[in-house]
Each structure stands twice: as C-alpha cells, then as structure tokens.
Amino acid sequence: MAVFEYAPAPESRDVVDIRPSYGLFVDGEFVDGAGPSFKTVNPATEETLAEVACAAEADVDRAVRAAGKAFGPWSALPGAERAKYLFRIARLIQERSRELAVLETLDNGKPIRESRDVDLPLVAAHFFYYAGWADKLAHAGFGPDPRPVGVAAQVIPWNFPLLMLAWKIAPALACGNTVVLKPAETTPLTALAFADICVQAGLPAGVVNIVTGAGATGAALVAHPEVGKVAFTGSTEVGRQIARTVAGTGKKLTLELGGKAANIVFDDAALDQAVEGIVNGIFFNQGHVCCAGSRLLVQESVEEELLAALKRRLGTLRLGDPLDKNTDIGAINSAEQLARIRSLTEAGEQEGAERWSPACELPANGYWFPPTLFTRVAQSHRIAREEIFGPVLSVLTFRTEAEAVEKANNTPYGLSAGIWTEKGSRILMMADRLRAGVVWANTFNRFDPASPFGGYKESGYGREGGIAGLEAYLDV
Amino acid sequence: MTTSLADVASSGATLRAFLHGLPGVDRVGADQRAAMLSTRSIKTTAKARAIDLAISMVDLTTLEGADTPGKVRAMCAKALRPGEDAPQVAAVCVYPDLVAVAAEAVAGSGVKVASVATAFPSGRSSLEVKVADTALAVAAGADEIDMVIDRGAFLSGDLMKVHDEIVAVKAACGAAHLKVILETGELASYDNVRRASWLAMLAGADFIKTSTGKVSPAATLPVTLIMLEAVRDFRERTGRQVGVKPAGGIRTTKDAIKHLVLVNETCGDDWLSPDWFRLGASSLLNDLLMQRQKLATGRYAGPDYFTLD
Incomplete structure (x- = not known):
C-alpha cells in the first residue's frame, strides 16, 4: 500500500x-x-x-x-x-x-x-x-x-x-x-x-x-x-x-x-509545465474536447526525456468516480462514444503504432477508457488524422520549425494548436504560420469569454x- | 539514466552553462499546477494519516534573539511528546549556542538536533566565520546543519563562490547532515529556484530548504513544487537522493497537507518520510495536534488545551 x-x-x-x-x-x-x-x-x-x-x-x-x-x-x-x-x-x-x-x-x-x-x-x-x-x-x-x-x-x-x-x-x-x-x-x-x-x-x-x-x-x-x-x-x-x-x-x-490539434513542444520548452499542458490538452474532460491537443508534436532531441516525464505523470492520474473531488479522469459519456474510441485505438495498433497506458483499474460498471498514448505514429495513421474524441494521445516527432508547421497544418481540421517554447520570437512566428483558430502559447485549453473561438x-x-x-x- | 556530473563544477563557466541549460520554469504553469494540487480533498483516514506523517516531519524551530536554555528545553520536551499518542517530531532547530542544551534534552530519543549556521539568516560574513560557526554547532552535538547560501553572490552570477562555500561547509559538517537554505524569497524567479536547487545538490547538500523564515515570502507551494521536481530529476540523473524542507509560513494543517500532496504527486512514496521531507515550523505543530484531536473526538478543544511550548 x-x-x-x-x-x-x-x-x-x-x-x-x-x-x-x-x-x-x-x-x-x-x-x-x-x-x-x-x-x-x-x-x-x-x-x-x-x-x-x-x-x-x-x-x-x-x-x-x-x-x-x-x-x-x-x-x-x-x-x-x-x-x-x-x-x-x-x-x-x-x-x-x-x-x-x-x-x-x-x-x-x-x-x-x-x-x-x-x-x-x-x-x-x-x-x-x-x-x-x-x-x-x-x-x-x-x-x-x-x-x-x-x-x-x-x-x-x-x-x-x-x-x-x-x-x-x-x-x-x-x-x-x-x-x-x-x-x-x-x-x-x-x-x-x-x-x-x-x-x-x-x-x-x-x-x-x-x-x-x-x-x-x-x-x-x-x-x-x-x-x-x-x-x-x-x-x-x-x-x-x-x-x-x-x-x-x-x-x-x-x-x-471537430479538431485534431497539434501540441508542439520545442526542445527549449519548460518541460515540467509542457507535460502539464499536454495532460491538460488531451486528458481534460476525458479528451471530449473539440480543441483537444490530440497530436503531440515533440522535437526529436527531447522526445525521450519528455515521453519519460509524460508517462511518469500519467501514472499519477486518478481515474474513477466522477463525483470524487480527487478524480482527474471521469467516465466516457456514452457506450456509443466508447465504442468509437475503442475502434479507433484498435486501428492505431493495427496500423503499427505503439500503444501505452499506465496501470489503471477501470470500474466494473459504466463507460471507461484508460488514458492512452500512442508512439511511432505516422501522419497517415487514422489516429493521427481522425478525431478520436477520447483520452488518446498520438505522439509524432519533428526536427525543424518548418517540419512542425507542415505536420501541424497537414490535417483537414484547424481549430486549435499549442506551442511550447521559452523563445518569444518563435511563438510569434509559429502562431503566424499555424492554420488554427486558437493558438495557445505555453498553455492549453484556456478559455475566456472575451476571446473569440472558432475554426x-x-x-x-x-x-x-x-x-x-x-x-x-x-x-x- | 545516471550520468556523472563530476566536471560540471570545474569552473564558473561550466557551472553556469550547466545550470542555465536546465529546462526553464514557466511561472504561470507552475503556479497553476500547485493551485490544482491544492484542491485535493484529504479526508477521514487519509487526513489522520497525513497529520501523523506531518507531525513526524516537523523540524520544531525556535530562532529568536530572546531564546533561552529554558525555552529550548521546553521545546525539546514538546518535541519528544507532542501530546496524547502523537508521534514525536523529526528534529528541533536552534541557534548554535543552544545546541548543547538541545542535544542533552533529546539525547537517545531519535529526535535530531538541527542548528542554523553560516551567519544565519543573511549569510553576510567571511567563509572562515561560516565554517567556524558550523564547526561550533557540530562540536556541540548538532546532527544537522541548516546553512544559508550567499544570495548576493548567486544573483550577481558568482556561482562558483556559492558552490565552494557549500563544499567547505559540508566538509566542516563531518557526519552531520547538511541542509542548504536557498532563501527563495530573494531569488527573484522560479528559474533561479531550480538553478539554486541543482547548484546546492551538485555541491553536496543532503537537503535543500526553501527559507530562513526571516524573509517573506517564505515557503510557497510552487517553490516547494519546483524543488521537489529538482530532487526527483537529480536522483534520476545521479542516483543520489536529496531531501526537501519547506520552512516558514506553514502554519496550518491545511498548509501542511497541501505540501504532502505535492510530495506524493511529484516524487511519490520514496520522499514521504522524515528522512527525505521536513516541515520547518513552530506554530504548525499545535494546529496539527488540534486537528488530530478533532478527528479522533469529533470536537475542537480550545487553544488552552494545547501547550505553548
């Protein structure tokens, strides 16, 4: 214990x-x-x-x-x-x-x-x-x-x-x-x-x-x-x-x-806060968020370090009774949605991506899906293209800013995006090139009534x- | 992934390059994370467990110019038997000239004697005086030394001076454990808190501690969070585990439990013991005892039912 x-x-x-x-x-x-x-x-x-x-x-x-x-x-x-x-x-x-x-x-x-x-x-x-x-x-x-x-x-x-x-x-x-x-x-x-x-x-x-x-x-x-x-x-x-x-x-x-937002982490990002932002981006509201950061684009030089930290953090997420004040991940909204998440994650595995979830006990009744992360994801995989609308993160890597922009924009959607870097000029440059209605810098899923939202x-x-x-x- | 950091402190330039190469800390994000964790709801059995854990982690402290041998003896008596069947605290913390009094009072009990040293709280003296101050406390029987870093040197960029002082004081400690006080209220940024944490650990600190208690703000949740991340990452990197001690401003059971939640969700079980996490405090203990009794009996007793010291 x-x-x-x-x-x-x-x-x-x-x-x-x-x-x-x-x-x-x-x-x-x-x-x-x-x-x-x-x-x-x-x-x-x-x-x-x-x-x-x-x-x-x-x-x-x-x-x-x-x-x-x-x-x-x-x-x-x-x-x-x-x-x-x-x-x-x-x-x-x-x-x-x-x-x-x-x-x-x-x-x-x-x-x-x-x-x-x-x-x-x-x-x-x-x-x-x-x-x-x-x-x-x-x-x-x-x-x-x-x-x-x-x-x-x-x-x-x-x-x-x-x-x-x-x-x-x-x-x-x-x-x-x-x-x-x-x-x-x-x-x-x-x-x-x-x-x-x-x-x-x-x-x-x-x-x-x-x-x-x-x-x-x-x-x-x-x-x-x-x-x-x-x-x-x-x-x-x-x-x-x-x-x-x-x-x-x-x-x-x-x-x-819908959306299939890219959450882009550069190697100079504040890593602990980026990890929080990734978690908040895709596991907030069980990933039932149209602007969820469902694609993590991480610069290859920090991939290993970031994924290790992310996995460690996912191990601390508390899934269970939504009425419990300490619960982080609640239930999937319906049997229908759960079936859709399952079918897309199965497709992810079949297409060759690597699936990972923390040790996590699911309640016997109700609709539940564990926080899930896919690595070795290619742009062509269904889990990188289709909106899953569940607690499922697809991880891709990039080498240069140009590649990050290209991959982030290479989707039929364009609702939101996230940028993680300590470099202000890079934030402005990326925000200018990303075709998304909302671009968050060093944060994610933040809303305010004064800020317009759309795709x-x-x-x-x-x-x-x-x-x-x-x-x-x-x-x- | 343990890699040697042996050469990092070979010169001011390498030290600076290393510390400034650590990932930055985003203030907004760190504050948000600490605020989110402070919404954890700790009730019933978990609260009882947390209160006893917190009591066992207290460094019961008196650091006043007006301290007397009698006051220190009284505090030691309370440290050994805080009340009812509550566990004893981790340590008592006093000025060097009162270490002998405290050591005699807690001898054989398992409660440690900690002493502040190195021209506490400002650290404004020569290295010779700081080392002598440390040696005095160790000779009088201190198990733990709480030193302050030279914030002026740190902020002006003379990182080697800070490093070498810690190394020298550590040597003067001998078998005594060294806690390095960063005085985070004077460090100006969370980035600096992270760098100072690593600097202290590289120089041999056994514990890193937030504050002297003489500067405001003292221990805040985001600062403790960043220091916990630092010790977690340091162990990952070097294999050596370092403890954390928030001190100053932790007055209520709620505050203490929020800190324990931070430890639990940042570092996990390995740090949840008095060997690796301490709470530097004085008035906190009585609130912990009061809440402990409330949980057991369902009623609050008045403050007169808890001893002053």
Whole structure:
C-alpha cells in the first residue's frame, strides 16, 4: 500500500433534485413532447437519471413560434433592460453553481473538479460578459444601431453541456434574439435546470425555449422556415448536413466542428509545465474536447526525456468516480462514444503504432477508457488524422520549425494548436504560420469569454466569444 | 539514466552553462499546477494519516534573539511528546549556542538536533566565520546543519563562490547532515529556484530548504513544487537522493497537507518520510495536534488545551 493513500472524498448528491421525468420548455412552461420519451443515464454507473420528453416536428414548430412571438417585445427592450436579465441569470448560475456542477457531472461523467472549477465559472463569466455588451452594441463596430436576427436555432453537444449553452444563449439574448436550443440527447439535464433558472430570473416567456430529443429534433429545428440563424457545435459530419439544409435559405450559420490539434513542444520548452499542458490538452474532460491537443508534436532531441516525464505523470492520474473531488479522469459519456474510441485505438495498433497506458483499474460498471498514448505514429495513421474524441494521445516527432508547421497544418481540421517554447520570437512566428483558430502559447485549453473561438477548414466557420461573437447574432 | 556530473563544477563557466541549460520554469504553469494540487480533498483516514506523517516531519524551530536554555528545553520536551499518542517530531532547530542544551534534552530519543549556521539568516560574513560557526554547532552535538547560501553572490552570477562555500561547509559538517537554505524569497524567479536547487545538490547538500523564515515570502507551494521536481530529476540523473524542507509560513494543517500532496504527486512514496521531507515550523505543530484531536473526538478543544511550548 502507498504511504499516503487518499480516502474517497465524494461530493454530495443531496444538492441536486432530479425529477423522474422532464418535459420540453416552451413559451415559459414545461410541456409534454409528442415524440417517444427517452432516458438519460449516468455514464459512470449506467443508472437511469430521468426520463426526458422528445420533441417531434410539431413541438419544434410550437417552440419556434413561441420564440417568434417573444422576439418583437424582447428585441424592442432597451439593451440595458436585456442586460438586467442576463446579469440576473449570471448571478443565479453562481448561486446555484454547486448544484449545477453536480448535475453536470452526474449526466456527463466529467470529474466534479472540472465541472466545479472550469465549467461553472466559465458559464457564469460568459453571461456576465455578454450582459455587459447588451447596451453597448452601438459601439461594437457593427454600425450605430445593429439589429438582431430573429429566432436562433441552437444545437449543442454533450461534452460541455452547460458551457456550450452559455456560449450560444448569452450572445443571442444580449443582441436581442430569442432562442430555441436543443441540448444533446445524452446530456439534457443542465439545460433543463437552466430553463428553471430562466423562470427564476423572470425572463419573459418564449425568449428561451429548450427542446430535447435526438438528431431528428435537431434536424427539424434547423430546417424550420421561421428560424433566422442556426448555430451548431458538434461533429463535422452533422455540420455538413446542416450546411446543406441551410444553404439557399438566407439563414445565418455558424458551425463549430471537430479538431485534431497539434501540441508542439520545442526542445527549449519548460518541460515540467509542457507535460502539464499536454495532460491538460488531451486528458481534460476525458479528451471530449473539440480543441483537444490530440497530436503531440515533440522535437526529436527531447522526445525521450519528455515521453519519460509524460508517462511518469500519467501514472499519477486518478481515474474513477466522477463525483470524487480527487478524480482527474471521469467516465466516457456514452457506450456509443466508447465504442468509437475503442475502434479507433484498435486501428492505431493495427496500423503499427505503439500503444501505452499506465496501470489503471477501470470500474466494473459504466463507460471507461484508460488514458492512452500512442508512439511511432505516422501522419497517415487514422489516429493521427481522425478525431478520436477520447483520452488518446498520438505522439509524432519533428526536427525543424518548418517540419512542425507542415505536420501541424497537414490535417483537414484547424481549430486549435499549442506551442511550447521559452523563445518569444518563435511563438510569434509559429502562431503566424499555424492554420488554427486558437493558438495557445505555453498553455492549453484556456478559455475566456472575451476571446473569440472558432475554426479554419473543416473545423467550421464563424466565431463565438468576444466582440467577434456578437456578429453571428446581429443582422450585419 | 545516471550520468556523472563530476566536471560540471570545474569552473564558473561550466557551472553556469550547466545550470542555465536546465529546462526553464514557466511561472504561470507552475503556479497553476500547485493551485490544482491544492484542491485535493484529504479526508477521514487519509487526513489522520497525513497529520501523523506531518507531525513526524516537523523540524520544531525556535530562532529568536530572546531564546533561552529554558525555552529550548521546553521545546525539546514538546518535541519528544507532542501530546496524547502523537508521534514525536523529526528534529528541533536552534541557534548554535543552544545546541548543547538541545542535544542533552533529546539525547537517545531519535529526535535530531538541527542548528542554523553560516551567519544565519543573511549569510553576510567571511567563509572562515561560516565554517567556524558550523564547526561550533557540530562540536556541540548538532546532527544537522541548516546553512544559508550567499544570495548576493548567486544573483550577481558568482556561482562558483556559492558552490565552494557549500563544499567547505559540508566538509566542516563531518557526519552531520547538511541542509542548504536557498532563501527563495530573494531569488527573484522560479528559474533561479531550480538553478539554486541543482547548484546546492551538485555541491553536496543532503537537503535543500526553501527559507530562513526571516524573509517573506517564505515557503510557497510552487517553490516547494519546483524543488521537489529538482530532487526527483537529480536522483534520476545521479542516483543520489536529496531531501526537501519547506520552512516558514506553514502554519496550518491545511498548509501542511497541501505540501504532502505535492510530495506524493511529484516524487511519490520514496520522499514521504522524515528522512527525505521536513516541515520547518513552530506554530504548525499545535494546529496539527488540534486537528488530530478533532478527528479522533469529533470536537475542537480550545487553544488552552494545547501547550505553548
């Protein structure tokens, strides 16, 4: 036995009150859905958490019409009035952050340390940030009186359920739009809790509508003729379908899709911090991060040293009960995602890459995958080209700056990248040449509401966050 | 991977090249890592274990101009029997002129006597005086010597002077263990903390210690983290294990446990013993005892139930 073993330190579930079943949130009320209801489970235990209504086409239509009806009065409000609602929502999120963090962890499988210390603070910060813009739109650089678009149809993924909701809803409302949002099928609970917060904040009925369901619900939503703007975060494949649906309709569209980011470590990097950055880049949120640093490009002269340090560090990662405050790696969100990670890692081995995982016991129930590292990876391997969306790192090496740039850019994606070097001029030079929406220098996976986020190439188009994030929700 | 570092200190130029060739430390990243580790939640059995471990690692210290033989004897009594069934502490730490008093008081107990020396805390004296100071403490019965480095020489780039002083003091120590105080609060950067750590280890330090306790900031979590990384990497490189002692500013059980978490997740089991990790402190001990009793009984006793010294 180890000298200093941490005892279990589970966060209490008592702060959340999960109802046995949930309806759709339309026009300020919870209503039944016409589709076949579905169950949402805790991926760490496979226990059913609640039964959730499914919105059929008619329900989606009702929600969009409710949003359309609310749009007139909402957009006519002075910006300062809209800001009051957003500030109120932000404060309510802070007040209820413990409850929301536990709920997020139960429904998503992410460690409570991350939902508590990363997701929830960012969610509140996003609402605070855009609340500040609501009465200053005339000074954002889009003309003296930029107008909202109308009803925004928003479809979000399961990896950061509440954070992606905040990224979508906060700027939309600040600009004067009303929204119909569809959370992911496997993680609807925090969005439904957010509906409750809207009621608590006294938000006028119909300004925010939440419709739960699977792909068909989302398809009906983005295809609805009264929608003026579509925002989607998710897979590139679904993003393509949406782009086809929306093409020629005049709807505004932003897509935030997949990624296969390169995390580039030069031989003069601060190695201990680079190791932390690599871990944070790919094992944060079990690698369920579109901007994850899933490809490690390490300069060959420090490969051995860096990999030894990285392996030693991976040995200290604590995988297990996501509600335990000391857990670093939680559960994979769904059986479907776990199967995809398994199939891609098997392909990695078959194609000749070398697989390594630290000694790591996986819980008997639930969906789990150990932190995994592949060495001897070639650019042509599927694990170097396809988004795995799991705790799997592919390690490649490079010799020169030019080779690093070439390899980093040689992907259909372009969402993010990381550079690790103590040399400032090299950071600037690399950032200039990397075709990625976000380039982090000596850090990774850092977010701020004031900083725009979005991709190049197949990682999508449009920006969320910052002043740039307003443009998607204004008729400009 | 053990390689000889024999020639590194052959000249100021090679020493400088070596120390400046060590990987840098990114301040933001190091602070973030230390902050993340300080969110570890240590409860119930783990907390009980950590408190006893921390007590056994304390260097119970009194370094005041007003110290008296009586005060040192009282502190030694507490070091031997901190209270209830708590383990005894690792060492008592005093000024050289009180070493004999302490040595007599703890004789045969296993509690070590540590003494600061080398013109503590500023280190502003000649090498002859520093060596004589050390010899005085060793002759009086000190098991461990806590020396200070010449920060002025280090910061001005005279690395050989710092190195040679440590070598000379180490020689004067004889069988006594040498702890080298870097006074990290005066070193200006984390890069310097790493370099000074390696410099001390290359010169023969048995322990590297953060601070005198007379300069603020003293022991901070990121600084302890960087020093732990240094001893971990040094052993990897040379095969020789060096201990770490954060000192100054560690006053609560929470602080102590955060340091133990750093050790656990940076160096692991090998350093989790009083032979390799110490906490230089005075008021910390009573908080550890108070929390220990709270865990055992479920209630806090008032401060009057814990002896002052």
